[in-house]
Amino acid sequence: MSSFIPGQPLTAVVQRIQIQKLRQGDNLILGFSIGGGIDQDPGQNPFSDDKTDKGIYVTRITPRGPADEAGLKMGDKLMQVNGWDMTMVTHDQARKRLTKKNEDVVRLLVTRRSLEEAVKHSMGSYPRQ
Amino acid sequence: MDTESTHSGYSYHSSRSGRSNRHGDRSRERHKASSSKDSSRSERSVVINPPDTPSQESPEDEAQDDNWGETTTAVTGTSELSISQEEVVGLGKEMHDRTQGFRRYLPLAVGSCVGLLVLVTPLAFLLLPVMMWPDRLQACGAACEGLFLSIAFKLLILLMAMWALFLKPGRASLPRVCVYRAFLTTLTLLLTMSYWLFYGVRILDAQDEDYHGIVQFAVSLVDSQLFVHYLAVVLLELRHLQPCYSVCVIRSTDGETRHYNIGQLSVQKAALSILEYYYRDFPLHNPALLSASKHRAAKHLAGLKVYNVDAPGNTAGAQPGNGNQSRAMVTAAAKRKDSAHNELYYEEADYERRVRKRRARLVVAVEEAFTHVRRMKKEDERATPSDIMDVREAALAIFPSMARALQKYLRTTRRQHCHSMESIQKHLAFCLVNNMSPKAFLEAYLAPGPTLQYGPERWMADQWTLVSEASVTGGVKEGSEFLLKCLDFSLAVTIKGIPYIRLTEEFIDPKSHKFILLLQSETSV
DSSP, rough: OOOOOSSSOOOOOEEEEEOOOOTTEOOOOSSSEEEEESSGGGOSSSSSSTTTTTOOEEEEEESSSSSHHOOOOOOOOOEEETTEEOOOHHHHOOHHHHTTTTTTTEEEEOOOOOHHHHHHHHTOTTTTO | OOOSGOOOOOOOOOOTTTSOOOOSSSHHHHHHHHHHHHHHHHHHOOOOOSSOOOHHHHHOSSSSSSSSHHOBBBSSOOOSSSSSHHHHHHHHHHHHHHHHHHHHHHHHHHHHHHHHHHHHHHHHHHHHHHHOOOTTTTTOHHHHHHHHHHHHHHHHHHHHHHHHHHHHSSSSSSSOOOOOOOOOHHHHHHHHHHHHHHHIIIIIITTTOOHHHHHHHHHHHHHHHHHHHHHHHHHHHHTTTTOOOOEEEEETOOEEEEEEEEEEEHHHHHHHHHHHHHHHHSSSOOGGGGGHHHHHHHHHHTOOOOOSSOTOOSSSOOOOHHHHHHHHHHHHHHHHHHHHHHHHHHHEEEEEEEEHHHHHHHHHHHHHHHHOOOOOOOGGGSEEEEEOOOOOHHHHHHHHHHHHHHHHHHHHHTTTTTHHHHHHHHHHHHHHHTOHHHHHHHHHHHSSGGGGOOOOTTTTOOOOOEESSSOSBBBTTOOEEEEOOOOOEEEEEEEEEEEOOOOOOOOOOOGEEEEOOOOOOEEOO
């Protein structure tokens, strides 16, 4: 994840993930847990590179849940959910955006460190271009 | 063998009497270093007796008696014709004892004389004109009689103040006169003498008739004396109180160390207050506990190489004679050195175990003994009179059941000589009277207490010697060191100044204490 300077535009390599919500009884669940937020303590986030990063991170994935099958990995940072920004939200706002009852599908933009490295490698294999 | 080297300091058969009573004027007159060497040489007989001498293993050197190391008592420094220091001190000791009582009360006597002079002088000033020329004396008006009242009260206050400060038997006998006391006595005498001189010349000779003036003169004398007394209080009492120096006291035999804070004192007064702290804080000196390290030291000595310098045929260079024997001895010595720490470790572990076992038995025995006796309650008054005992009999009754365990424990910790049977029974009676628990009774025997707790024969209060390079009436300074020697041990004292503390302040507004809550929550979606 690129380093985060407050007030400056953020550049990141993202992956699109679409998760179909699963109906369990009365609830629609996605199968992962989130942590972080602008009202939380960023220093305790084990997944972030920069310990001042107050973004929303995926902290746990239920094995064989919808998120796991869609390709979400633990440690991913959520950048957008269904078009809504996730980099500057409180924890509660993030939870609400993900658990809207009238939405069946969430389309996430997530970023992780391995994505950037993959891009670098692919660029490096075409040195003349 | 070399008896003049440091080995001569170790004495197997050092007699206790040889080291006693070197206190007195003699020790002050000698330089510190030479006195300790002289006394050690003249009073101890050193027998160096290593367990395996080479002389036993070299039978061919028969021309020379190599057993002289075993059979000779080396007494260096004195011959049969000279008197040892012990006898000389004994000569002076009778005279010293007679002066002892005199020295103790000398300050009291001097104080009383000066006090009497100080008290009588104003009264004499007032009475002499009345006696010598009463008819020509002017009558004393009201103001003058008011001054009589003031003289009376001031004299009373002066009398009480002098009694409080000066008129008590000295609590210690110091080697030299206290400088401040001498100065104050001289000042008082000077003051009184100058007033007498003035009085004699201007009033007695001229036969002054103004009685009011004479009374005012007497009042001014009493005022001056009160101010001198104030100076005495400040110099003698107040200056000592504010702590200025930190003192480190180390006992030479077992290394017990304590630290104290003292004020600005002369060296001898500092030594006195350190000795008073010693009697309160240091545990009793127990020579029986030091024999273990002496045995180890002796074993070290025995394992050293021995050079045969006087064997016939050898030239001036010392060589180890008879290579085989000395090599065997050297390897034996090396092995002994290697195992010395091993021995010490196991010996100490074994000793700890034995002490703990004995202690457990002792605690159980004492607790059991205490259950046999209790205070008489109201309903026991109907019991048979033979069962009712006073505290002394009760102590004697329960003592035998714990006596054996206590004796064994004291033997193991080598403190049996400190406690006699009467003292134990007395302590037991004391604990019974004050309703103490068995643990409270035992505490006196489990650990060595301060020296004052034991009988006066252990105090050795008259055997202390102050050994100092600086003058003992000078003040203590940063970095001074001196030694307080007693019979078997000495206290090494070093003085350091208390650091100059710079304290700064920081103001915190009470409203500035604000906090934020840091959360780390995890929500599953």
